[in-house]
Amino acid sequence: MSVITQPTDTLRRQDPQMADVLAGEARRQADSLQLIAAENFTSAAVLTxxxxxxxxxxxxxxxxxxxxxxxxxxxxxxxxxxxxxxxxxxxxxxxxxxxxxxxxxxxxxxxxxxxxxxxxxxxxxxxxxxxxxxxxxxxxxxxxxxxxxxxxxxxxxxxxxxxxxxxxxxxxxxxxxxxxxxxxxxxxxxxxxxxxxxxxxxxxxxxxxxxxxxxxxxxxxxxxxxxxxxxxxxxxxxxxxxxxxxxxxxxxxxxxxxxxxxxxxxxxxxxxxxxxxxxxATPAFTTYAHRVVANARTLAEGLRTRGLAITTGGTDTHLITADPAPLGIDGPAARGRLAAAGMVLDTCALPYGDQRGLRLGTAAVTTQGMGAAEMTRIATLFTAAVTGGDTSRIRADVAELALGFPPYGE
Missing domain, CATH: 3.40.640.10 (Type I PLP-dependent aspartate aminotransferase-like (Major domain))
Structure with a gap:
């Protein structure tokens, strides 16, 4: 975990209670998968x-x-x-x-x-x-x-x-x-x-x-x-x-x-x-934006082949909306199982009936440097969690994956 995500020594001396909160949030971001479509990791320069x-x-x-x-x-x-x-x-x-x-x-x-x-x-x-x-x-x-x-x-x-x-x-x-x-x-x-x-x-x-x-x-x-x-x-x-x-x-x-x-x-x-x-405005960001979409498409296809219903059949963007009902579970319950396994995402309205599905995105994990292979692994872990797999084992695998791609470097 990078020092940039850690509370400063000054804050720790002055307000150890809040320093602990910030350190806890840094750990949460580092050892879980941030799949909320509306979130990302800013650069060190933006934080500065x-x-x-x-x-x-x-x-x-x-x-x-x-x-x-x-x-x-x-x-x-x-x-x-x-x-x-x-x-x-x-x-x-x-x-x-x-x-x-x-x-x-x-x-x-x-x-x-x-x-x-x-x-x-x-x-x-x-x-x-x-x-x-x-x-x-x-x-x-x-x-x-x-x-x-x-x-x-x-x-x-x-x-x-x-x-x-x-x-x-x-x-x-x-x-x-x-x-x-x-x-x-x-x-x-x-x-x-x-x-x-x-x-x-x-x-x-x-x-x-x-x-x-x-x-x-x-x-x-x-x-x-x-x-x-x-x-x-x-x-x-x-x-x-x-x-x-x-x-x-x-x-x-x-x-x-x-x-x-x-x-x-x-x-x-x-x-x-x-x-x-x-x-x-840099070429590096252009590459990043296209990788975000490629990762979303890979992840959407991975979830589809593992039994989830993907709204519109796929995605052109960074976000995916999925219905876990074919796996025998609704959106809110699936979100709870995923959270327990270290995969953080949202529920959303589905375009039919009054069900709620899952909304996830690939912006943050792409910022961390993950690619197609990691999207396939996430799809496997995701489905295992939703279908009631061993939460402790899945959580350990999620942490291993996330910690291998620290958002601010070692």
Missing amino acids: ALGSALANKYAEGYPGARHHGGCEYADQAERIAVERARALFGAEHANVQPHSGSAAVLAAYAALLRPGDTVLAMGLPYGGHLTHGSPANISGRWFDFVGYGVDAATGLIDYLRVQELARTHRPQAIVCGSISYPRHPEYSAFREIADEVGAFLIADAAHPIGLVAGGAAPSPVPYADVVCATTHKVLRGPRGGMILCGAEFAERIDRAVFPFTQGGAQMHTIAAKAVAFGEA
Whole structure:
């Protein structure tokens, strides 16, 4: 386990209780398999920026127009992050201040919509996010959401049905994006539908944006009016969000982020985003992004051949959604067995009935350096755990595999 993941001697002396918590989390990450599709390991450089002196800086506003003094270096950090994001994704404008992907989506709504407007988005039972109309979320309380789904047989988006819903409900905005759809959205089809009914097109690209950066997925930037994303997941940056848009929406987006929905920017996180954008612009990241997809396809096929039902029959991205029902167990119970065996992942809605399946991803294990052989081994361990194998033995095998690929080196 690398020293970078360990609490410093200063923290251990000052707060041994919290030092123990951080050390425990470092051990958990090191000796188990991180298969949550929304997680990854940042680089050492990103962690350094997160722990930098910019964590102390209050910087409400934007570069050159802050509400606090002493922002000369904060301004430099944000300008670098913005320019790198624009160059990386080919966008005319980027806002890197959103604290999360959800904050980015809600800011997009604030910029383009008014309370009570109709929005067409993927329904939550089919993989829509909380910000796509959940009644527990501000989106579902402030706007009238209409959900589109997927074909029950194929698990794929039915674009004719999306078009029918758009013609019927005439939404002010259409959202394309999901937390568990393993295929690439057809952004051009969504654009045509949005244009036909006079709607804004918002792409929630929180999951695929890292693949877009690495050239392993199509970009929504040429098609969407606004693109919302996270900077963690496959992009491998700090936890946070960003918004990309054309020049015509730049001022509206910026005002929606600050001062409408957020206060002071987290400048240490913005600096870390800048580092991650710089890393994502390298050939090494391009190679990484394509390996993430290759690993996901290998793992999906390994699980399929061992009896799990794979939604849509496979994946084009980093994530896999699987139904363990053919093995005689439901998603939540399977997740519990996998957790006990050291394989950490999530459950998700399945595109039929009211069952919950499993959602997993390959971003983190690919960062660790794992490849096709390890994906096959994971599929074997995974199935053994789900079918009630010897948990202690499987846990030992998982730890051996994980410790052989330390995310920060020895």
